[in-house]
Amino acid sequence: MNEASEIQTRQDPEIDFRQLDDIIEGQFGNDKENLIMILQAIQKQYNYLPKPALTYLAAKIKVPVSKIYGVATFYATFSLEPRGRNIVSICLGTACHVRGGDRVRERICETLNITDGQTTPDGRFTLETVRCIGCCSLGPVVKINDDMYGRIGSDEVEKVLNQYE
Amino acid sequence: MKIESIQDLEKIKQQYSSGLYNPGVVKVNVGMASCGIAAGAQAAYDKAAAAFEGDKDVLICQTGCIGFCEAEPLVEIFADGKPRVMYKNITEDRILDAIEDYRNGVSRKKWILGQLRDPRCLLEDDVDNPVDKVEPYEDIPFLEEVPFYKNQVKVALRNCGYIDPDCIEQYIARKGYFAFLDALKNKEPGQIIDIVKASGLRGRGGGGFPTGIKWATCAKHEGERYIICNADEGDPGAYMDRSILEGDPHSVLEGMLIAAFAIGSRQGFIYVRNEYPLAVKRLMTAIKQAESCGLLGDDIAGTGFSFNIKISTGAGAFVCGESTALMASLEGQVGRPRAKYVHTVEKGFRNSPSNLNNVETYANVPPILLKGADWYSGLGTEHSKGTKVFSLVGKVKNTGLVEVPMGISLKEIVFSIGGGVPKKKKFKAVQTGGPSGGCIPEKYMDLPVDYQRLAEVGSIMGSGGMIVMDQDTCMVDVARYFLDFLKEESCGQCNPCREGIKQMLDILTRICQGEGQEGDIELLEELGSMVQKFSLCGLGTSAPNPVLTTILYFRQEYESHIRDKKCPAGVCKKLFHYEIDSEACTGCHVCARKCPQEAISGEKKKPHVIDQEKCIKCGICYDACKFNAIAIR
Incomplete structure (x- = not known):
C-alpha cells in the first residue's frame, strides 16, 4: 500500500510519449503478452517505472493499470521508485552465502548507511540483493551496474564503492 | 547462405573444421562466459586483440565456458603441429606473455593447466584427431588426466569452450544441425519420439520426468502445439544452463527444432532469465544466424516444416521455473502456478498443448539422435541414463x-x-x-x-x-537461508506455502538468535510435513526439504543452538564470539590491521587480544589469520 500512495505523491519525470510508442508499439507491437518485456524496456529507459508511463501503457495495450501494477510488484526486477545512479547488486545465492556474502552485505549497508532496496539520499547508490547471478565459482559476488566483482572480501567494499560517482 | 541438405552441412563442416583444429596460425581461445568475463577475460581478450590486430600469425578468438571456473580466465592456445595448451588464470597482464610463451616452446609451467590429447567432440567420429601425431610436451599433464577433467564425459557441454558461440559454422563443423536435418528428411516424428524414449533421457531441470513420454503425450493432444525452453535458471548455486546458452546456444535451438518436428509445433519460446544478459545476447545472435541459414523459419530445407523461436525474458521470480507459472509469465501475467489437474502437455501456454523442457535436456537431444539411443542409455544407471x-x-x-x-x-x-x-x-x-x-x-x-x-x-x-x-557453515543458518529465500519467492496464493514457510522461518530465525525453545525442532518437523503435503505447486511441496534434511542429519547443531545457545560453526552472531588463541597467535598483526573496528590490540610478535565490546563479529580477522589463531567460542 505504501508504494501505491507514494506513486501518487511523487513527482514524476517528463515522459516522452513518442519514445514510449517506440517501445510499446515499435518494438513490441502493442502485444499484451509482451508486458513483462515492455516493462523491462521502460525501466531501462527511466531507471524505474514512472506512473504516467504505466497508465499510458495500460491504455495502449488495453490492460487495466491494476493488472500492470500487479505484474510490476510481483517480479523482483521492477522498481516503482526512482533508483540511484549506481545499482549495487549483492548476490546472496547459496554459494555466495556460504562464502560470506552476508558479511559483505553488512559492510556495504554500514558503508552506505542504507539497507536492501534503499537509495542513498544523494542518489548515488541503490542497494539491491539478488539471488544468484550465476557466477557461483567467484563467490561472494557483487555487481555494480554492469561490472562484476568476484571473490570480494568485506574489507575491500569501501575501495570498490569509491570508484563510482 | 541457405542450408537445404546434409550435403550443405557437410560442405560447411569441411570448410570450418580447419579453423577449429588446424588454423594455420596461432589461435588463442579466450573463455568468455559471464564468469570468465567477471574474472577478467574481457580485459585479457581486448588487450590481446589490440596487440595482434592485423597480425596474420595470431588469431584471438572467444569461446564459451571451459568449465574449470576456479582457474578463470582460461585461455587455450594452439597451432598446427603443436600440442594444444590450456593456460590458467590468464588475466590482462599475463595474456601477451602467455601467447609469447606458447610461441617460444612453453616454459611457464606454472601457468599451464594441461595439454589436450583430443579436442574433437564426441559426435565427430569421422574426423581425424588433429593432435594425434603431435609429439606432446614433457612435464605437462594431459588435460584429460587432470583430476578435475578426468572423470568427466561431455555430452551437453560438448562444444562449450571449443567453439565460438557466435559462429553457427563452427557449431556445424562439430556436426551441429546434422541430427535435425537427418530427422527432418529421413525420420518420422514417431520414430524420433521412440528414440528419445529408448534413450532414457529424463528432464534435467529437476523433476526428472522421462522426456520421450512427455513428447509423446504432447503430440497426442490436438491444437496449436508449443515448444518451450525453460531457461529460467533460478536455483541459487546452479549455472549450467547459463553456460550452455552462453557457450553453445545452437545446441539448444537444435534440440528445440527436433522436439518441434517430433511433436508437430510451429512456434517455440525460450524463457530466459533477465539476470543473464550475455545468454540473451548470444541466443539472439544464434536465432538470427539459424534464420538466415534457413534452419529456422518457414519451409525449412524445402520440407514444408516451419518453426520459429521467440525469446522472452523473465523478471526475477524463482517460482517462474515451475511450468504453469512460467507459461502464465510468458502470457504477460503474474507468474502464479495453477493446480495441474490438466497437464500442460494438454493445456498449457495459451491453453494449448505445450511441451516444456529445460536447456540441458534440449542440448542432450542432438547427440542422442546422432549416436543412437543405445549409446546414450549405455551411460548412467538403471533408472538414470546419460x-x-x-x-x-x-x-x-x-x-x-x-x-x-x-x-x-x-x-x-x-x-x-x-x-x-x-x-x-x-x-x-x-x-x-x-x-x-x-x-x-x-x-x-x-x-x-x-x-x-x-x-x-x-x-x-x-x-x-x-x-x-x-565446518564454518552453520546448518541451522543454511536452513534459515533457504526458507528466507523461499518466503520471498513464494507467490502467495496458497496458504500452506505462504503461511507455513513464514512460520518455519520465524522459528528458525529465533533459533539463530539464541531464542530457540524446547519443542521447536518438533514443531518445525510438523509444520514441514504440513507444507510438504498441502502446497499447490512444487515450490511449496519441496520447500521444507532443506529444513527436514538438516534436522535429520544435523540435529545436534539445532540442539546446541537451542539448549546451549551456541553456534558451533561461528555463523549465528549472537551465539558465539571470537577469541585469539594465545598459543597459536604469532603476533603478526595482520588481523589488527584489517579490523575495521580497531578492536584487536597487542604488541608485535606477542599474542593479541580482541576487545569484545568493540568486536562486531564481521569475521575479517578469522579469514585473515594464517595460523588458525582466531577461535570461535
Whole structure:
C-alpha cells in the first residue's frame, strides 16, 4: 500500500510519449503478452517505472493499470521508485552465502548507511540483493551496474564503492 | 547462405573444421562466459586483440565456458603441429606473455593447466584427431588426466569452450544441425519420439520426468502445439544452463527444432532469465544466424516444416521455473502456478498443448539422435541414463562446471574432481537441488548420483547445483537461508506455502538468535510435513526439504543452538564470539590491521587480544589469520 500512495505523491519525470510508442508499439507491437518485456524496456529507459508511463501503457495495450501494477510488484526486477545512479547488486545465492556474502552485505549497508532496496539520499547508490547471478565459482559476488566483482572480501567494499560517482 | 541438405552441412563442416583444429596460425581461445568475463577475460581478450590486430600469425578468438571456473580466465592456445595448451588464470597482464610463451616452446609451467590429447567432440567420429601425431610436451599433464577433467564425459557441454558461440559454422563443423536435418528428411516424428524414449533421457531441470513420454503425450493432444525452453535458471548455486546458452546456444535451438518436428509445433519460446544478459545476447545472435541459414523459419530445407523461436525474458521470480507459472509469465501475467489437474502437455501456454523442457535436456537431444539411443542409455544407471552437468561450488577447491555420467558417487565429484575442501577445513555436507533439495552428510557420500537414490536420502537431483559446505557453515543458518529465500519467492496464493514457510522461518530465525525453545525442532518437523503435503505447486511441496534434511542429519547443531545457545560453526552472531588463541597467535598483526573496528590490540610478535565490546563479529580477522589463531567460542 505504501508504494501505491507514494506513486501518487511523487513527482514524476517528463515522459516522452513518442519514445514510449517506440517501445510499446515499435518494438513490441502493442502485444499484451509482451508486458513483462515492455516493462523491462521502460525501466531501462527511466531507471524505474514512472506512473504516467504505466497508465499510458495500460491504455495502449488495453490492460487495466491494476493488472500492470500487479505484474510490476510481483517480479523482483521492477522498481516503482526512482533508483540511484549506481545499482549495487549483492548476490546472496547459496554459494555466495556460504562464502560470506552476508558479511559483505553488512559492510556495504554500514558503508552506505542504507539497507536492501534503499537509495542513498544523494542518489548515488541503490542497494539491491539478488539471488544468484550465476557466477557461483567467484563467490561472494557483487555487481555494480554492469561490472562484476568476484571473490570480494568485506574489507575491500569501501575501495570498490569509491570508484563510482 | 541457405542450408537445404546434409550435403550443405557437410560442405560447411569441411570448410570450418580447419579453423577449429588446424588454423594455420596461432589461435588463442579466450573463455568468455559471464564468469570468465567477471574474472577478467574481457580485459585479457581486448588487450590481446589490440596487440595482434592485423597480425596474420595470431588469431584471438572467444569461446564459451571451459568449465574449470576456479582457474578463470582460461585461455587455450594452439597451432598446427603443436600440442594444444590450456593456460590458467590468464588475466590482462599475463595474456601477451602467455601467447609469447606458447610461441617460444612453453616454459611457464606454472601457468599451464594441461595439454589436450583430443579436442574433437564426441559426435565427430569421422574426423581425424588433429593432435594425434603431435609429439606432446614433457612435464605437462594431459588435460584429460587432470583430476578435475578426468572423470568427466561431455555430452551437453560438448562444444562449450571449443567453439565460438557466435559462429553457427563452427557449431556445424562439430556436426551441429546434422541430427535435425537427418530427422527432418529421413525420420518420422514417431520414430524420433521412440528414440528419445529408448534413450532414457529424463528432464534435467529437476523433476526428472522421462522426456520421450512427455513428447509423446504432447503430440497426442490436438491444437496449436508449443515448444518451450525453460531457461529460467533460478536455483541459487546452479549455472549450467547459463553456460550452455552462453557457450553453445545452437545446441539448444537444435534440440528445440527436433522436439518441434517430433511433436508437430510451429512456434517455440525460450524463457530466459533477465539476470543473464550475455545468454540473451548470444541466443539472439544464434536465432538470427539459424534464420538466415534457413534452419529456422518457414519451409525449412524445402520440407514444408516451419518453426520459429521467440525469446522472452523473465523478471526475477524463482517460482517462474515451475511450468504453469512460467507459461502464465510468458502470457504477460503474474507468474502464479495453477493446480495441474490438466497437464500442460494438454493445456498449457495459451491453453494449448505445450511441451516444456529445460536447456540441458534440449542440448542432450542432438547427440542422442546422432549416436543412437543405445549409446546414450549405455551411460548412467538403471533408472538414470546419460550424463548430468553439476555446478560444483561453495567450499571446494576446484569450483566449476562438471559433466559426469549418472551413477558416479558424490565422493568422486566432491573429492576427486572437486579436490575436497580448501584450507584444511573439515567437510560437513553437500547441498543438492537448490532450495528444493537437501543437505547430504558425509556418511552418504558413497551414494551414486541418480534420481531415485538422491530422493531416498531426502534430497533431489534438481537442476544440478552442488554446494559444498565445511565446518564454518552453520546448518541451522543454511536452513534459515533457504526458507528466507523461499518466503520471498513464494507467490502467495496458497496458504500452506505462504503461511507455513513464514512460520518455519520465524522459528528458525529465533533459533539463530539464541531464542530457540524446547519443542521447536518438533514443531518445525510438523509444520514441514504440513507444507510438504498441502502446497499447490512444487515450490511449496519441496520447500521444507532443506529444513527436514538438516534436522535429520544435523540435529545436534539445532540442539546446541537451542539448549546451549551456541553456534558451533561461528555463523549465528549472537551465539558465539571470537577469541585469539594465545598459543597459536604469532603476533603478526595482520588481523589488527584489517579490523575495521580497531578492536584487536597487542604488541608485535606477542599474542593479541580482541576487545569484545568493540568486536562486531564481521569475521575479517578469522579469514585473515594464517595460523588458525582466531577461535570461535
